[in-house]
Amino acid sequence: MKKEDTLIFAQITDTHIVPTNKKWVSIESSIMANRLREVVQEINAFNPKPKFVIHTGDIVDYGDAEAYRLAKSILDELSMPYYIIPGNHDSRTELHQVFRQEHMYLKQNANFNYVLGEHAVNFVMLDTLVPQNSHGLIDDKTLGWMQMILDEDKERPAILCMHHFPCRVIHKLFNDIALRNADAFKEFLKERKQIIAILAGHYHVATNAMFAGKNCWISPSVAPTHYFDHADAETFSAVRMGLPSFTLHTYNTTDGLTSTAITVGANTPR
Numbered sequence: 001m002k003k004e005d006t007l008i009f010a011q012i013t014d015t016h017i018v019p020t021n022k023k024w025v026s027i028e029s030s031i032m033a034n035r036l037r038e039v040v041q042e043i044n045a046f047n048p049k050p051k052f053v054i055h056t057g058d059i060v061d062y063g064d065a066e067a068y069r070l071a072k073s074i075l076d077e078l079s080m081p082y083y084i085i086p087g088n089h090d091s092r093t094e095l096h097q098v099f100r101q102e103h104m105y106l107k108q109n110a111n112f113n114y115v116l117g118e119h120a121v122n123f124v125m126l127d128t129l130v131p132q133n134s135h136g137l138i139d140d141k142t143l144g145w146m147q148m149i150l151d152e153d154k155e156r157p158a159i160l161c162m163h164h165f166p167c168r169v170i171h172k173l174f175n176d177i178a179l180r181n182a183d184a185f186k187e188f189l190k191e192r193k194q195i196i197a198i199l200a201g202h203y204h205v206a207t208n209a210m211f212a213g214k215n216c217w218i219s220p221s222v223a224p225t226h227y228f229d230h231a232d233a234e235t236f237s238a239v240r241m242g243l244p245s246f247t248l249h250t251y252n253t254t255d256g257l258t259s260t261a262i263t264v265g266a267n268t269p270r
Contacts, residue, residue, distance in 0.1 A: 007119055010043050011247040012036075013056040013163075013201030014221035016089065017074075019066040024223060025239050029070075035222050035244040036074050042264045043246065044079045050248065052080050052116075054123070056201035056219060057087025057163030059095065068098035076102075085112055086129045087163035087202060088136065088177070113142055115149055121196070121251055124149060126162040134177040136164025136202075138185055150192055157196045159257065165200035167209035167216045172232045174203050186212040197257045199249070206245070206261040217259045220245035 015036045016024045024032050043050060055075070060067035075082055084103065086095055096106050105114040105125075116123035124146060128136035138146075150158060166182040168175055179185060189195060189212035197215045204221035222244045226236035243265045250258045 006250060006252045007121070008048055008050050008248065008250050010046075010050040010053045011056060011161075011199055011201075011219045011249060012039055012043075012053060012222055013219045013246075014058040014087065014204055014223050015055070015071060016058055016061040016221075016223040017067045017071040018061045019064055019070070022062065024061050027224065027239070027241075032223065033070060033074060036071065037077070038264045039222050039244050039246050040074055040077050042262070044077070046248070050080060051119075053078055053082040054125070054161055054199070055082060055084045056161055056199060057085050057129075058089045058201065058223075059084060059087070061089050063089060063091030063094055065094045065098055068094055072098055083116060083123075083125065085125050085127055085161060085163060088129060088134050090129060092127075092129065092131075111139070111142055113145055117153070120156070120253065122149075122153060122156050122158040124158050124160050126160060128162050128164040128179060130180075135180045136162070136178065137180050138162075143184075143188060147188075150194060154194055156194065157253075158192075158194050159197045159199060159251075160195060161199045163201050165202055165207075165209075165216060165218050166198065167207075167211040167218075169203055169205075169207055169209075169218070170231050171203075171226075171228050173228070173234065173236070178202070182211075189214055199247075199259075206247075208259070215257065217247070217257075219247040219259075220261050220263075222246065 018029045111127040164179040166179040203218045204225040206220040207218040209216045224239040227238040248260045
């Protein structure tokens, strides 16, 4: 196991890449692709450079091979390794087909659960995708696998990475499509002191909360955010274009995990 004094890594999420003949909501494919490209360029230029990047799902919007090929071509421009898990808009079959050659941790005909175990903290990557549904789930098989992984290395801290957040947020619509079995997950986490944080996506808005005594960070998205007329609205009424964003995380054994939302282009002279 490699021990770093300080581990810096980046998190991107909800890129929602679409094929050239489709749109994300009302936004052209080229705009969505350029937003991801700008984030990749920003991460590559960061000093100090992140050790790796995690993508916490909704890589594409329609789950199609063409969009995955476009997303991969841009993600492959990263100058450091990157690791992916699916979101509710993803397709395990198409994702595996496009990414499998360089991402051997993606197992065919199985949930994409795996561990990044070469650092001072274990990264437990969880697949919460429920096909043809917007909500997420940690099924019994995944829960059993996670228990085995954590029992094998009880002394090392662990960070859970997933698409669907288990905590509550402001907007009812997203609470309705969050992690469906959050209560059972909370009971599991209470007994696991080695878990120091949960990193998620799905909401598109940078949000920090506590869940089962753990810090739960929802990363801002590369795709635009949703605008709601009020917190209980059944659907969003518009999108806020804004600038693409990602998270820069820093971990060390003294201070634990620090998460910083980075807005790309925010300091560009106007």
